[in-house]
Amino acid sequence: MRLCTVCALGEEHPGVVLDDEGVCSLCKLDHAGDLLRNFTYTNAVYEEFTRSGPNPNGDYDCLFMYSGGKDSTYMLDKFVNEHGKRVLSYTFDVPFESVHAAQNIRLARERIPATFVLDSDDDSIKRMMREVFNRPTPKKPGKYLDEKLPCVSCRTFFVLRAVLYAFRHRIPYIALCADPQQILTMESDAREVVRGFYRTFGVHLTDELFKGELEQVLFAEDDEIPKIVFPFIAMRYEYDPDRIVAELKAKGLYDSSPLETHCTLFPLLNYYSFKNWGCMFYKLNASSHQRSVARNKDFDRSTFSIKFPRAANIVDIEERMKRVVLEIAERTGDPQEHERELVDIFRQLDATEEGARFVAQSFLGMRTVAADLGIRL
Template sequence: MRYCGGCSLSEEHPGVEFGPDGLCSLCRLDAAEELLTNYRYTNEVYQEFRRSGPNPRGEFDCLFMYSGGKDSTWMLDRFVSEGKRVMAYTFDIPFESEHAAQNLELARERIPATFVLDSDDAGITRMMREVFNRPVEKPGKYLDEKLPCVSCRTFFVIRAIIRAYRERIPYIILCADPQQILTMESNVREVVRGFYRVFGERLTDELFRGDIEDLLFAEDRDLPKIVFPFIATRHEYDPDTMISELKAKGLYQSSPLETHCKLLPLLNYYSFKNYGCMFYKLNAASHVRSVRRNKDYDRSTFSIKFPRTLDLVDVESSLRRVVLAIAAGEGEPADHEQTLIDIFQRLDAEPDAARFVARQFLDMRAVAADMGIRLN
C-alpha cells in the first residue's frame, strides 16, 4: 500500500487522491478554496454575534451546545463572563463516559449559565445502529470514515436547532475545533437536508416527528445562525493553554485523549473495517504535515496532540490488529490491554489515561451488543 510522502495518509483513504509526486490531495491543498469560503462565512457570523446586543425576542442571546469537553467549557466560561445570556444546552448522549458527566457537574457548580439537558436515547441509538450496520460505498468520499461520529453530532445539532427556533434564540454556538471545518455545515437548512440525504425521508421524519418541515419552510430571519467561535479565531487556538486555565479554575479534570465518547473503539472498528484507517488518522496526518512544513512547529494540530517523533504508520498498523482481534473475539484481553496501553502512551497519553481508554476498547463487543451493532 502506498502512503503519502507528506502526511502518511494511505492511497485507500476515502476522498483522497494521489498525484504523480506521491503527495495526496490534502497536501497539495486541493481543498483550499472550499476552506477559504467556509472561513470567510464563519468569520462574518462570529463577528455579527460578538457585536449583537441582548436578544429582543427572548431571554437568551445564544443556545450554547455544551458537551463538557475542554473546548466548550473554556468558551462557555468566556461568553458568560462577557455578559452573554446563555442557555447551555447539553444533549445527553447515552454513550457518554463518566468523565464527561464529571466535567458537566463542575461547570454547573461554577458557571452562572442556564443549563438545559435534552435526550432521546432510543432515537439516537437507532440512528447509530443504522449507520454502523449499513454497507458502505467504495472508494468513498472525504470524511466517510467519520460518518458515525458526524451523524451523531448532526442528530443533536438538529435537536438544538429545533429548540433555538422554538424559543426564538438567534445564535447557536458550536465549539468545533479549527480542524473540523470540513465536517461541519454552517447553514441550518443544509444541516437538515444533509440528514435527509444520508438517512432518507422515513427515518428522518420518524426521528424528528415533523419539526423538520417548520425549519425548511421558515423565513430566513426566523432561523438561528450557527456560530463557530474556534474556527473564526483559529490562529489563537491553543489547547494546552486552555486546559491549564480550566484546571486552574477547577473546571476540567480529564485528559483530552480520554474521549468523552464510549463509542471511540467502535468508531475505530468502523474506520478500519471499511477504509483501513484509524479514526483519528486525518488529525494525525495533519500533525505530520505541519511538522514537515515547519520543523519548529511545536503545538498540537488542533484538538489532539501528537508526539513530533510519532511513527504514524506503525501506530495505525498496531491499532488495526488489536481492534479487529477484539471485534472478532480473538486473543487474550490482558494482552490486548497491554498493547493498547503501549499504543496510547506512544500517543503521549499519561499512564492513567492510557489505561482508561484501553479498557473502553476491551468493552467494545459488549457495547456493540447493547446497541445491536453487528461486528463482522
C-alpha cells in the same frame, strides 16, 4: 498500500488521491476552494454574532452547546464570565457519554453561573447509530470524512436537536465549539444541516427520528432560523489544546484528559474506520499534524483537539491499533496482550498511565457496547 510521502494518508482514504510522486490531494490543497468558501461564510456569521445586540425576542442571546469536553468548557466559561452574552447552556445527554465528560459537566454546573438545560432522546440516537454502523460496506473511493460518518452523524443529530430547541424558543444563535480544523468542514447554515441529514438518512427515517419537526426549519423564513456560530474561529491561529486544559484545571473546571472525555463509542468509531477504510479514526488529525511539521520544522502547536507528539510513529501506531481493534471485534487474540498493547499506544500519544488504561478498558468493552446498541461486528 501507498502512503502520502508528506502526511502518511493512505491511497484508499476517502476523498484523497495520491499523485505520481506520492503526494496526496490534501497536501496539494486540492480541497482548498470548497473549504475556503465554507470558512468565509462561517467567519461572516461569527462577525455578525459578535456585533449583535440583545435578543429582542427572548431571555437568551445564544444557545451554547455544552458537551463537557475541554473546548466547550473553556468557551462556556468565557461566554459567561468575560463576554456580555446571555447564554443558555444546552447539553444533549448522549447515552454513550464518557463518565469523565459527565464529571466535567457537574464541575461546570457548580462553578459557572449559567442556565443549564439537559435534553435527551436515547431511542432515536441509538436507532440512527444502528443504521450507520449496520449499513453495507460503503462504495469506494468515497467522500472526504466518510471514515468519520458515525461520529459526524451523531454530532449532527444533537446539533439538529439544538436547532429545534433554539427555533422553538426564538434564540437567534447556536454556539458550537468545534476546534479550528473541524470548523473548515462544518456547516454554519442550519437549513443546510437539515438538508444534509435528509440526504444521508432519507425522508422516512429523518421524519421518524425528529417527528417531522425538521420540515418547519426547512420552510421557515430566514430570520426565524438560528445561525450556528463557531467561537474558536476567532482564535484559530493561537489554538493550543495544552494551554486550554491547563487553564481549566487551574480553575477546577476540568478533571481528565481529552482522550478520556471521548464517548464510549470511541472504540467502535475506530472499528468502523478500520473495517471500511483501513485507517484509524484520528488519521486525518494525525496527518494534519505531520503535514504541519513537514512544512515548519519548529511547529509545536496543534489545531485539533487531539495533539500528536512529534516523536510518535503514526504509521506504526495505526497498524498496531488496527490489529488489536479487529482482533477484539472478532474475539481472537489475548485480552491481556490487547490491554498491554493499547496502553502502550495511548502512552505514546501522551496519555497519562491512568488515562491510557481508562481508554484501553473502553476498547476491551467494545463488543458489549455494540451488543447494547444492536451493532453487528
